[in-house]
Amino acid sequence: MLAPFACQPDASRGRLHTERMSSFRSAFQRDRDRIIHSSAFRRLKHKTQVFVEHEGDYYRTRLTHSIEVAQVARTISGVLGLNTDLAEAIALAHDLGHTPFGHTGEDALADLMAPYGGFDHNAQALRIVTRLERHYADFDGLNLTWESLEGIAKHNGPVVAGVGEELPYALAEANAEWDLELQTFASAEAQVAAIADDIAYSHHDLHDGLRSGLFNEDDLMELPVTGPAFEAVDALHPGLDKMRRRHEALRRVFGRMVEDVIAVANIRLTAANPQSEHDIRAMDDTVIRFSKPLYQELKAIRSFLFTRMYRAPSVMEERARVTTVVRDLFPLFMSQPETLPDEWRDDVARADTQTLLARIVADYVAGMTDRFALQEHARLFQTGDLTAQKASPYGR
Structure with missing residues (x-):
């Protein structure tokens, strides 16, 4: 049974292009399945999370990260009586x-x-699911429900342009076609997806940073949350081997974050007593969040990761190297759009301004995997295969 403030698939605002209902899947299950079967989702296998995709078999990619986020989102939404399929899809x-x-x-x-x-990656995700996936006979994109599109657009909170600013292009384009009510908070399911992202990357960046050797367990003993986790493992399992000790400690960090979010959500939901998903959107703040004490402790961990991992000297060297790849490819495709693959030629032919051409080039470059971008750069600039060189970690 879903809570009254959960998004009900039978009450969905529907899809931009009308389709026959599935006889065995809810609207949100269908959204999830279309995302999983999309080309863009498959490409996440070879897109980096923190380390270059070919650096090692154990580091996270965008695909493994997304699966971990979905797992956390299903857990939290299930405990809170939310729609797990919608949270997973987002x-x-x-x-x-x-x-x-x-x-x-x-x-x-x-x-x-x-x-x-x-360019904004959140807005680009919306552009992918509304325009760039071109597999269906009756429409471009995946024709997701309004609730899924809303969640992708504003899972991090309301999106409002500041004075003198404009909304990200892809977001403005999608919103003009179908009002996503960008000025309000998103559903509780979308808020869960956002906090699940924070939980997943906070956990696995610690794990990947340890494996990379950029810091060690002794460093984490000095931090809040991680320090007590290692102390608890040492008390229960003295002399545990290094890899098991690491795993046991970090899974306690993971559990602490999940349990904190659930506890805070229950308190806030009880106090607000929302009776519909619309009540969630109308609130003046998020209902899904960390407690203030844990939030401050996590800030200390993120500050540590920023210094020791994301901005380490070897990381900065790698950042400069891969930045050059993007900075070389984009102007080349702008000046020689005929070098784009055949399936992009029709779009290029319709681009009657530099702005439209730039958007097509950005769509193409943004869709590249790490491996393909390096290989194309090597081919087009005859620099040798960069994937054969040892890659270093680089920041978020």
């Missing part, structure tokens, strides 16, 4: 718009796109 889609090389690639592409309306 979680699985939240990173579809990421460029190759993670936030490093996004920063480079955003700079290049600044004269043409900018």
Whole structure:
């Protein structure tokens, strides 16, 4: 039984293009399945999370990260009586718009796109599911429900342009076609997907950072949350081997975050007593969040990761290297659009302004995997295969 404030699939606002209802899947289950079977979702296998995709078999990619986020979202939403299928769909889609090389690639592409309306990976995810996936006979995109589109657009909170600013292009484009009520908070399911993202990357960045050797367990003993977790493991399992000790401690960190979110949500939901999903959207703040004490402790951990992992000297060297790849590819495709693959030629032919051409080039570059971007750069600039070189970690 779903809570009264959960999104009910039978009460969905529907799809932009009317379709026959499935006889065995709810509307949100169908959204989830379409996301999983999309080309953009498959490409996440070879897109970086924090480390270059070919660096090692044990590091997270955007695909494994998205699966971990979906698992956390299902757990939390299930405990709270929310729609687990909708939360999972939003979680699985939240990173579809990421460029190759993670936030490093996004920063480079955003700079290049600044004269043409900018670039934002959240907005690009919406563009992918509404336009760029082209597999269905009757429409472009995946024709997701309004609730899934809303969750992708504003799972991190209301999206309102500041004074003198404009909404990200892809977001404005989708919102003009179907009002996503960007000024309000999203559903509780979307809020769960957002916090699940925070939980997943906070946990696995610690794990991947340890495996990379950028810091060690002794460093984490000095931090809040992680320090007590290692102490608890040492008290219960003295002399435990290194890898088991690490896993036992970090899964306690993981559990602490999940339990904290559930406890806070129960308190806030009891106090607010929402009776519908609309009551959730009308609230003046999120209902799904960390407690203030844990939030402050996690800030200390993120500050540590920023210094020791995301901005380590070897990381910065790698950031510069992969930034060059994006900065070289984009102007090349702008000046020589005929070098784009055949399936992009029709779009290029319809691009009657530099802005439209830039958006097509950005769509193509953003869709590249790490491996493909490196290989294309090597081919087009005859620099040798960069994937054969040892890659270093780089920041979020």
